[in-house]
Amino acid sequence: MSKNLDIINNSESVVRSYIRNFPTVFTKAKGHKMWDENGKEFIDFFSGAGALNYGHNDDSMKEKLIEYITKDGITHSLDMASDAKADFLQKFNDVILKPRDLDYKVMFPGPTGTNTVESALKLARKVTGRTDIISFTGGFHGMTIGALSVTGNSMKRKGAGIPLQNTVTMAYDNYVDHDTLVYLERFLDDSGSGVAIPAAMIVETVQGEGGINAARFDWLQKIEQICKRWGILLIIDDVQAGIGRTGTFFSFEAAGIKPDIVCLSKSLSGYGLPLAVTLIKPELDIWQPGEHNGTFRGNNHAFVTATAALDFWKNDNFEKEIHEKSEIIYSFLEHLVADYPQLKGEVRGRGFMVGIASEVEGFSGKIAAKAFELGLIMETAGPNDEVFKLFPPLTIPKDELQRGLEIIEESIKGLIKEPVTN
Template sequence: MSKNLDIINHHESVVRSYVRNFPTVFTKAKKHKMWDENGKEYIDFFSGAGALNYGHNDDTMKQKLVDYIMSDGITHSLDMASTAKAEFLQKFDDVILQPRNLDYKVMFPGPTGTNTVESALKLARKVTGRTDIISFTGGFHGMTIGSLSVTGNSMKRQGAGIPLQNTVTMAYDNYVDHDTVVYLERFLEDNGSGVAIPAAMIVETVQGEGGINAARFDWLKQIEEICRRWGILLIVDDVQAGIGRTGTFFSFEAAGIKPDIICLSKSLSGYGLPLAVTLIKPELDIFKPGEHNGTFRGNNHAFITAAAALDYWKDDSFEKEIHEKSEIIYNFLEKIVEDYPELEGEVRGRGFMVGIASRVDGLSEKVAARCFELGLIMETAGPNDEVFKLFPPLNIPKDELQKGLDIIGESVKGLVKDPVAN
């Protein structure tokens, strides 16, 4: 075993996770590829769990960041004003919000996804004066207490060590055979249901950790209509599904909805640097100064790369490219399911946020492990890790995308055709 891996395994807490699935020491990354200390090359279909939608070390972002650092640009400033912040805010409004006819105030809650979710839950409760939040089966929203309270995964919830309260879980789209929207509204209407009118509903349009479950656009529209009818705020957690991962900058665009609050992080910085924002409809922007804050909510280096990343969205060419490659991925997965019925597989997801759920216990984990052996980094998702999950960078060239897909095909073929040897 590698000396560096020995050091990590000896000193780092047992809570470490991804190093167990990818047991090597990485030394270099560029675009859609990573290399380990032995010089082995890997195609990256993981993309930092969605934090690297534009791949590793984008040349333009890197150069702008280096120039900023070399000019002694502000690194840390809490929420003081900086040129980097102002430039990001203006460009985000010009390139993203205005063309989509969206009007939001931008809050910097802290550097990570769970920070934006926590701020959204707090604000919803403050605005409405209510305490409860409705979340959905399969949802994942972060690892701090408020975010865990609206997360479905029982193993992660148990890590809180205390009761997680003031939340109600309802059935996500297609969780059961009947119409889950009718079921949800019945709970709100019935004074005997035990469910109080909540401050907000929080939803992912495509559930990442929950198993790549994609809600129908009509279902999302109905959820919005219920929220409007009952005076409930709608929070869309776009931390993983946003920034182009499902085909459009915001994952909810095709559904035609306009959430009250939007949570963004992961690929927002474009470079893997920590950055999160909470987008708030102007009339809901009622926090007192400093009522929600944090030391690292003003990451100027991330502002620099995030502003550069927005160049991808100045016209519709990048979005069209995502859709073209999405079709290649989806067609490939459909063929895998058709060619290998032994998988007992189902294609799930949307855009570049897709995977195959296998009903064969442990098979998806074996597929991911075999892919790693063959030079492809890919993870699993779902409550039982039953989905092998494809998250390539959005700008991966088509020929390199195909190479990664071929590795998946080879891995699946080997496992289902010779299960005893595996």
């Protein structure tokens, strides 16, 4: 084991997790590749858990950031005005919101995904005067107390150390064999159900940590209709599924819905720099000044790279590329399920947010571990890590995408030579 790995293992808290799956010291990254201190090259099908949708160290973003730093541009500004912030807001409106006929105020709640979720929950309660939030089975929304209260994973919830209250969990799409929204509506209709009309519903259109579960568009449309009927705010958590990961900038676009509040983070900065926004319909923007804040909500370096990243969305060329490569990925996964019945697999997800769920206990984790040995980085998802999860950068060339997929197949081939039991 290397000296650097020894230092990390001996000094860092045992709470560390990814290092256990990828036990090497990375020293360089570019595009869809990473290298470790021994010079070994890896194809990255992890993309910083969705924080690096444009890959590592994009040249255009890097150039803009270096130029800004060398000119002594403002680094930290809380929520004071800066030219970097103004540039980002203008371009975000022009390139993203207006072409999609979306009208939102932009709130900077703090730099991480859990920050935007906390602000969304707080605002929903403030606007409606109600306390409860409906969330869904399999949902993951962050690790702070409010976000944990609407997260399904029992291990993560237990880490809170206190009861997580004022939330109700309902069944996500396809959680059971029948229409889950009939059940949800019955609870809202029945004054004896024990479920009060909530302030909001919070939902991921595709659940990442929950197991790459993709909601049908008609299910999402009906969620929006139910929310409108009862005066419930609809919060879409697009922290992981957004910024092109499912094929469009916002993951809800194809469903034709317009949420009341949208949570964005991860790949928003484009460069892996911390940045989050909460998008709010203007009539809901009733905050008192400073009522929700955060020391690092004015991360100007992230504004600079986020503004540069929006160049990808100036026309529909990038989106078309995502769809073409998505078809390659999905078709390949279907081939794996068909050709390797030992997987007992099911293809899940949408766009570049896909994976295979294996009924064979522990098999997905073994595939990810074998792939790492062969030079591919990917993780698992789901309550029992039953899904091996593909998150390549959206910018990966088709030939390199194919090479990564072939490593996955090679990993499966190597493992099924051994006895596989359920």
